[in-house]
Amino acid sequence: MDKVPSVTTSAPAPSPLPPLSTADPLTAEQWRTFLAIADAVVPSIVSEGDPSSTIPVMATGFDDVVGTLARGMPKSAGADAANDQDRTALARDYLAESASSNPGFKPTAWRMLAQMPADARKQLTGVLNLLNSRPGSLLFTGYATPIADQPVHVREAIVQSWNNARLQLFRQLGRSFSVLSKVCWLKSSQTLNRIVDCPDVPVDRRLEKSFDFEFIQIPANQGSAPEVLETDVVIVGSGCGGAVCAKNLAEAGHKVIVVDKGYHWSTDHFPMGPSEALEHLHMEGGSLLSEDNCAFTWAGQAWGGGGVINWAVCLQTQGFVRKEWAEKDGLPFFTSAEYQSCLDRVCNYMGASTEGINHNKANAYLLEGARKLGWAHNPCPINSGARPHWCGYCGYGCSSSIKQGTVVTWLPDAARAGAKFIEGFDVEKMLFEDRNGMKTAVGVQGTWTQRTPNTTPSPDAAKRPVIIKASRVILSAGTMQSPLVLLRSGINNPQLGRNLHIHPVIFMIGVYDEDVKSWEGPIVTAVVQEFENLDGKGHGAKIENMFMVPNSFLGVPLWTGGLDHKMVVAKLPKMIAYFSLCRDRDGGQVYPDPADGRTRFRYTTSTFDREHILQGLIGAAKIHYVNGAREIICPIPGLPVFRRDDAAASSGPDANTDAGDPGINDPAFQAWLGQLRARGLPHGDTFFGSAHQMGTCRMSATPRRGVVDPHGKVWGTDGLFVADASVFPSASGVNPMVTNMAISDWISRGVSKGIGRAKAAGNVVASL
Structure with a gap:
């Protein structure tokens, strides 16, 4: 087992916010x-x-x-x-x-x-x-x-x-x-x-120096003429897809340049404060709202992408999902031994396992509650290399580097193999040439914005147009941005941007008599799978633990009044929040804002998917009850708080006094569950959260059904590939990092073989 970094008493380095806009948003x-x-x-x-x-x-x-x-x-x-x-x-x-x-x-x-x-x-x-x-x-x-x-x-x-x-x-x-x-x-x-009593940083914050990335600096004072660079492969995006591609292709001996719109932040800045983390590490300041204002999603945007802010969960694609993708979508790769090899390869590389896990109270209670109820449950593998990872702040960046994410493993190894990097590079479009009647990718065009070390660009920061010429282009900008880059590049495909899946969640909060301080310890190390296949076709809900740092979580409880809300949020030290995460059958759409081109999305959680979330919520409530929660709170308008009365539960008119503790058969609790079922999750009044995005450039067996072919190549093009979670044929049903990495591993190895065949044939631009 590798050495665990020692505890440091130093505070994180400042991560200054950009200046406020000079134009006042309000009068x-x-x-x-x-x-x-x-x-x-x-x-x-x-x-x-x-x-x-x-x-x-x-x-x-x-x-x-x-x-x-x-x-x-x-x-x-x-x-x-x-x-x-x-x-x-x-x-x-x-x-x-x-x-x-x-x-x-x-x-x-x-x-x-x-x-x-x-x-x-x-x-x-x-x-x-x-x-x-x-x-x-x-x-x-x-x-x-x-x-x-x-x-x-x-x-x-x-x-x-x-x-x-x-x-x-x-x-x-x-x-x-x-x-x-x-x-x-x-x-x-x-x-x-x-x-x-929640400190701004973990009381046992551990600091390990991050990899010393070197970024290409573009000469700033060269007028409006674009800087032109050349490489074998340009990868747009440094997240969980792009980072895997970069390592594989660089280690295969190809010249690689990885570009990203975001910027690198070294570990001494982690964990950031909430405002800084949302500004520097997330898209749109962490406030990506659906068109109907009924759902939001967190999406990473920094050097390393979502791998910087995810919660370390490493669940492999389940059999019923793989079967669906192979049989329904005509993609037999997903039931092949080769795909399993990809899954195992990325997990082994990151040290994904359940070894070294020390559950905090929230995750231990989740497993124990499921055990008491006889439900399917398991510990979650995390990418900590079997080292203890006692950090509940990883959603704001991991200072210890124990989380073996993109900036700790994949990208450093890509650099060691010769890959080059550019941060602050906003890709406007792909560049194409017509070769033998085929639209062939030959590079990317975008704008580079300079910054000083570990600060964000100022409004007057130097900018420079840049063109990168390449024989292969891999788009790994993520589910919310990859389809928009393709649209700006003139790719016409009716599936582009559609089939958006976000794993919508609703929370069930338990308030306990004792302090549990759920922000301490690993965020997600347990999962309840009892409700994951409610329709017999792989659609349902999983129950997992929530990221409980105050500023990220306390927006969840509904507001009913000023004093009441202050009293509720003050109970945070005694709160555990589980969420019901749905493998959504029905999808939405990503599209560019007509005013400024930013990412927008349409997504309405369907009646079908809301019912599955509800079943997971009922399960989460029962877990809280059997673990002794004093109050149970669900952020559904019109639903009262359940308050436990143990004396009434054992002596009420419907109680069986000969049976002892009635457990979840407590009449008052059953009546409250009845209210929850009757209220449901009414459309327009229920607010759904999300931290996963998938499917907007879906992989398909034919051009009519998707955006990329079974090898990740964009239909109707040569030399252009997509390798990120946007290629999922449908929702993965599990935290998507490992599935994303495994598919990107497959795609990038195929790209490498294609380049090798082309070079052997004396034609570098030959297709797969």
Whole structure:
């Protein structure tokens, strides 16, 4: 077993955010209204105060609230909370804090609003303008007085009325404002992390120096003429697909250049803070929303792609999925011994195994709950090389390099084999020539943007057009971007961008009597598979554990009121959140924003897939119950919190007193499950999360059914391949990293053989 890096007391190096946009996203009046609503969602709560800016609570009730918060804090909560008096003072500070009282709240909101697509921001500013007017205020709030002029408790009641309105338009309005306000507060709060006792970095942060990547620097002051480079293979994207291709092709002796729009961040910057991680390591600042605003997905965008931010899970493609791809999609490779060799090769290379795993409480409870219920469950292999990986912050970057991801293994080995790299390279299109009537890829064209070491480019950073000529082009820009690059390159295929699968999830939260601190320890080391094949055709749901760093998770609980929400999120140290992850049968579509070309997507979770998620949620609730959760919370509007009453469970009118503990047969729990089933996951009111994207350049046996052929080559072209999760014929049903890597391993080895055959024939551009 390799040596585990020692614990360091040093803080991560700064990862400065880019400057705020000079163009204010809102007018002064719009800001006034937005901040007034935010302060209703996250209000200042005091015993006595000005009702225009605070919510006063009667002294007796306020003392009870403060006492509840102080008693619920972890014993070590806050550096200033060593005794009861300090804990009480911290509780009062937390309650008194409003959204806008934090200096960082408005800049955080500014950044998020400025990053919104133009049409979404136009809708938001239109609503703010209406709320600034007396007629609009009357229409939206029932009061002629503009909402910004109302006292806080009235503003809070207005947002609550939106959330509970009969018209979906108002419910979506309430959700939009409450989510925006919560997320910006979570990123900027000066008291939250102290009250839940969650440090900004792991208490046992380990640091191992990252590989010293060298990036090609383009001469900046050369006018508008493009810089021209030449290579055998250019790979667009350094994520889980591109990194595997780079290593394989470089080690096979080919000249390789890997380009990426993102930038490299060394391990001394990890884990980043939430704002920095979302800005530097994710697409669109971590806020990729579906067209109907009912789903979001996290997608990596940095040097190393999703391999930098994923949670280390290494599940191989399951047999029923492989059978579907082979038989239904006409791709026999997926049931071949060769594909299994690809799976094993990438897993062995990364040290993917269950050895060295020390489950945290959340994952241990998941396995134990499934055992108690007699359900199928297993530990999850992770790519830690059998070394202990006690890090719950890996979604913001792994400082220890124990996670054997793209920037620790594949890309360094590619560099050692001679591959060259360019960061900050935004590919505009592929370049083609007509050769013997065939559209043949001969390179890529894009723009390189310079940065100084470990900082992001400034608005006046040097830029330079670049052309890279190559005999083979591999597109590994990811599911959300690869189809857009092909569209910009003139590839006309009706399947392009379609068949988007995202593994939509909903969460089930258990609140326990004891502190569990789910942000400590490995994120996902267990999976429950009881519900993974509900239709007999490989569609269903898995149950896994959630990334529980406050700023990433606490946007999940629904907002029902200012005080209630503060009390709920303060329970984070006692929370475990499992998600029901669906292998979605029905897909969506990626498309370019008509205003600026950025990635947009249409995705509505189908009735079929929602039912499977619901079954997984019911399973997650039962796991929480048998493990002793005091409360069970599901973020479905209209569904109450389940609160356990052990005395009632064993002595109620329907209880069997001779049977002892009724377990999940507790009548109150069964009644709550009945409410959950009856409520379901109503379309338009349920918000789905996602961290997986697949299928938008799907592999197919014929050009009519997909974008690439069984070897990964784009139909109707020569020399152009796609190697990332976008080529999945359908959803993988498991965390897609290993499937992506195995397919990319196959494709890149085929590309290498094709180049070898072409060179032997004296024709470097010959096709496979």
